[in-house]
Amino acid sequence: MKRFLARIYVWVLLVLLYAPVVFIAVCSFTESRVMGNWTGFSFKLYGNLFGGVMQGGSALLSAIENTLVIALLAALFSMLLGTLAAIGIHNLRGRKRNTMQLLNNIPIVNPDVITGVSLFLLFVFLKVSQGYVTVVLAHITFCTPFVVLNVMPRLTQINPNTYEAALDLGATPAQAFAKVLVPQLVPGMVSGFILAFTMSLDDFAVTFFTRGTIGLDTLSTYIYTDARKGGLTPELRPLMTLIFLLMLVLLVIVNVRANRRNKIEVEK
Amino acid sequence: MSKRSTWVLPYAIFLAVFVVLPLVLIAVYAFQDNSGHFTLGNVLRFFSDSDAVSTFALSLEVAIETTLLCLLLGYPAAWILANKKFGFTTVTIVMFIMPMWVNALLRTLATAELFSILGFTLGKGTLLFGMVYDFLPFMIYPIYNMLLKMDTSYSEAAEDLGATPVQVFLKVTFPLSLPGVYSGILMVFMPTMSTFAISEFLTNGKIKLFGTIIQENINSSMWNYGAALSLVMLVLIGLTSLVTGGSRDTNVGGVV
Numbered sequence: 409m410k411r412f413l414a415r416i417y418v419w420v421l422l423v424l425l426y427a428p429v430v431f432i433a434v435c436s437f438t439e440s441r442v443m444g445n446w447t448g449f450s451f452k453l454y455g456n457l458f459g460g461v462m463q464g465g466s467a468l469l470s471a472i473e474n475t476l477v478i479a480l481l482a483a484l485f486s487m488l489l490g491t492l493a494a495i496g497i498h499n500l501r502g503r504k505r506n507t508m509q510l511l512n513n514i515p516i517v518n519p520d521v522i523t524g525v526s527l528f529l530l531f532v533f534l535k536v537s538q539g540y541v542t543v544v545l546a547h548i549t550f551c552t553p554f555v556v557l558n559v560m561p562r563l564t565q566i567n568p569n570t571y572e573a574a575l576d577l578g579a580t581p582a583q584a585f586a587k588v589l590v591p592q593l594v595p596g597m598v599s600g601f602i603l604a605f606t607m608s609l610d611d612f613a614v615t616f617f618t619r620g621t622i623g624l625d626t627l628s629t630y631i632y633t634d635a636r637k638g639g640l641t642p643e644l645r646p647l648m649t650l651i652f653l654l655m656l657v658l659l660v661i662v663n664v665r666a667n668r669r670n671k672i673e674v675e676k
Numbered sequence: 677m678s679k680r681s682t683w684v685l686p687y688a689i690f691l692a693v694f695v696v697l698p699l700v701l702i703a704v705y706a707f708q709d710n711s712g713h714f715t716l717g718n719v720l721r722f723f724s725d726s727d728a729v730s731t732f733a734l735s736l737e738v739a740i741e742t743t744l745l746c747l748l749l750g751y752p753a754a755w756i757l758a759n760k761k762f763g764f765t766t767v768t769i770v771m772f773i774m775p776m777w778v779n780a781l782l783r784t785l786a787t788a789e790l791f792s793i794l795g796f797t798l799g800k801g802t803l804l805f806g807m808v809y810d811f812l813p814f815m816i817y818p819i820y821n822m823l824l825k826m827d828t829s830y831s832e833a834a835e836d837l838g839a840t841p842v843q844v845f846l847k848v849t850f851p852l853s854l855p856g857v858y859s860g861i862l863m864v865f866m867p868t869m870s871t872f873a874i875s876e877f878l879t880n881g882k883i884k885l886f887g888t889i890i891q892e893n894i895n896s897s898m899w900n901y902g903a904a905l906s907l908v909m910l911v912l913i914g915l916t917s918l919v920t921g922g923s924r925d926t927n928v929g930g931v932v
Contacts, residue, residue, distance in 0.1 A: 411761065411762055411763075414756045414759075414762045415756075415762060415763075415764075417752060417753065417756065418753055418756055418757065418762075418764065418768065421749065421753055421772075421812075422768075422771060422772070424809075425772065425775055425809065425812065425813075426775060427787075427790060428775070428778075428783050428784075428786035428787045428790060428809070429775050429778050429783065429786075431786045431789070431790055432778065432782065432783070432786045435786075443785070443786065443789050444789045444790075444792070444793055489686060489687055489690065490687070492683050492684075492686060492687065493683070493684055493686070493687030493688075495680050495683050496680060496681055496682065496683035496684025496685070496687065497684055498680075499680040499681040499683070499684075500681050500684060504681075508684060508687075508688065508691075511688075511691045511695060511696070512691070514691075514695050514696075514699075515695055517862060517866065517913060517917060518866075518913065519866045519867050519869065519870040519871075519887070519909070519913075520867065520870070520871075521870040521871075521872060521887040521890055521891065521906075521909070522702075522870065522906055522909055522910060522913070525702065525890060525894055525902060525903070525906045526698030526699055526701065526702050526906070527694065527698050528894065529698060529701040529702060529705055529899065529903060530693075530694070530697060530698040530701055532899070533701055545694065546694075548690075548694075549690075549694040549695060552687070552690070556687075606776060606777065609777070609779075610776055610777075610779065610780050612780060612781055612873060613871075613872065613873075613887070616891075617891075617894065627779055628779060628780070628781055631779060631781045631782055631785075632781055632873055635781065635785055635877065640782075640785060644782060648778050648779060648782055651777065651778070652774075652777050652778050655774070655777045656774070656777075659770065659774075663767075
């Protein structure tokens with residue numbers, strides 16, 4: 409009985425949490441301009457999305473492109489910088505180590521608005537014109553700490569003898585690093601990358617403050633402007649539904665591969 | 677291996693330029709007037725700006741209520757998910773995080789639309805529940821992580837020594853999970869306090885929170901006053917971190 413109630417509780421929470429997502433998905437199959445009006449089943453919005461004929465047209469398409477490119481760049485640079493940093497911090501001791509960990513936590517604790525405003529002031533102060541580059545730099549700033557937090561636990565799990573063994577067997581330090589150390593870090597780097605990608609994709613406030621006045625739009629800023637104008641571009645509904653499904657497939661693939669790897673390790 | 681400690685340098689420099697310097701700049705701009713002279717005017721202006729002060733008070737209230745609601749709803753969920761006897765796996769915890777893949781603003785607009793369809797007037801009530809929707813995963817995840825890492829031999833020992841399940845929870849499990857609770861509070865309280873856009877969407881523009889005031893000032897080129905308001909937020913963040921112990925290491929890593 410207790411078990412039953414507990415399961416019901418979790419499922420009710422999940423149903424409530426998913427209600428808006430399901431609502432968007434359902435509304436993507438009707439032509440109505442206003443979200444929430446059902447005017448009959450239709451694939452028209454999907455057709456519009458792929459045909460590129462929609463309200464907002466090229467503006468929405470370039471917002472999609474910007475969002476993806478910025479998220480990819482930010483996640484990639486964060487992964488490299490964060491992994492390097494994690495290895496460095498792992499080899500630090502005492503106060504230096506504590507200081508680095510404290511600094512690494514600041515962007516996580518700071519609300520988006522503070523991160524956004526502070527970076528905006530930085531770019532004003534340095535007289536850097538704001539646009540694509542500043543947005544990517546800003547995203548790297550709030551993404552990298554999460555990569556560090558994902559790679560650090562991996563480093564503590566690694567048996568240092570494997571690296572020494574590679575050296576004893578004649579590998580150069582570079583070879584031992586690339587062939588022994590890095591492969592053991594890959595799972596942490598991958599989850600760090602996915603997390604960074606997700607955070608960048610979802611960001612609104614930081615982009616808003618660092619994109620400058622050149623008219624650079626990501627999906628978030630596009631939706632913000634769109635919603636304030638009153639009418640939300642209907643094609644956003646199928647777009648979000650597809651992005652959600654894509655990420656779902658990605659997650660399943662990553663999980664299946666991780667499970668298979670775990671099984672192989674157990675069998676060994 | 678010890679030479680590798682120098683690998684931290686690029687990130688140390690990066691943090692200095694993109695995290696420390698910007699925060700220092702908030703303080704610098706907050707204490708400057710338009711022509712760059714030192715002034716206390718911006719900070720003093722906040723205290724006499726009744727619009728800003730009342731928004732600050734309202735944001736504080738909404739943030740406290742959202743955090744409490746998230747804790748009340750999230751703690752049981754985290755406890756159930758972390759407890760093996762209920763048969764949930766890591767897939768379920770990931771399911772709590774997945775809605776984040778749908779753009780937060782669009783999700784919020786859909787939530788507001790759902791509230792309207794269900795007949796609720798957009799206002800403080802919908803604002804609270806919309807915020808809980810957005811931030812609940814941030815409360816569940818750190819608590820779940822803490823409970824999962826917990827050494828079960830403590831609670832087993834308590835049981836063996838005759839504690840009732842309620843006593844085990846109150847005297848052993850809950851105190852040991854507090855670091856996770858603190859992380860969760862920090863992860864929910866600060867963002868709710870300072871969101872902009874989300875609060876306007878959920879209330880049809882009727883209620884604005886402190887983040888909106890900061891944004892309005894920065895966007896209308898009142899950088900110095902905007903910086904002063906951000907400084908007020910920063911002081912609050914510092915205080916909250918002190919109260920909650922500021923120990924949030926490793927509690928937010930490894931979501932996927």
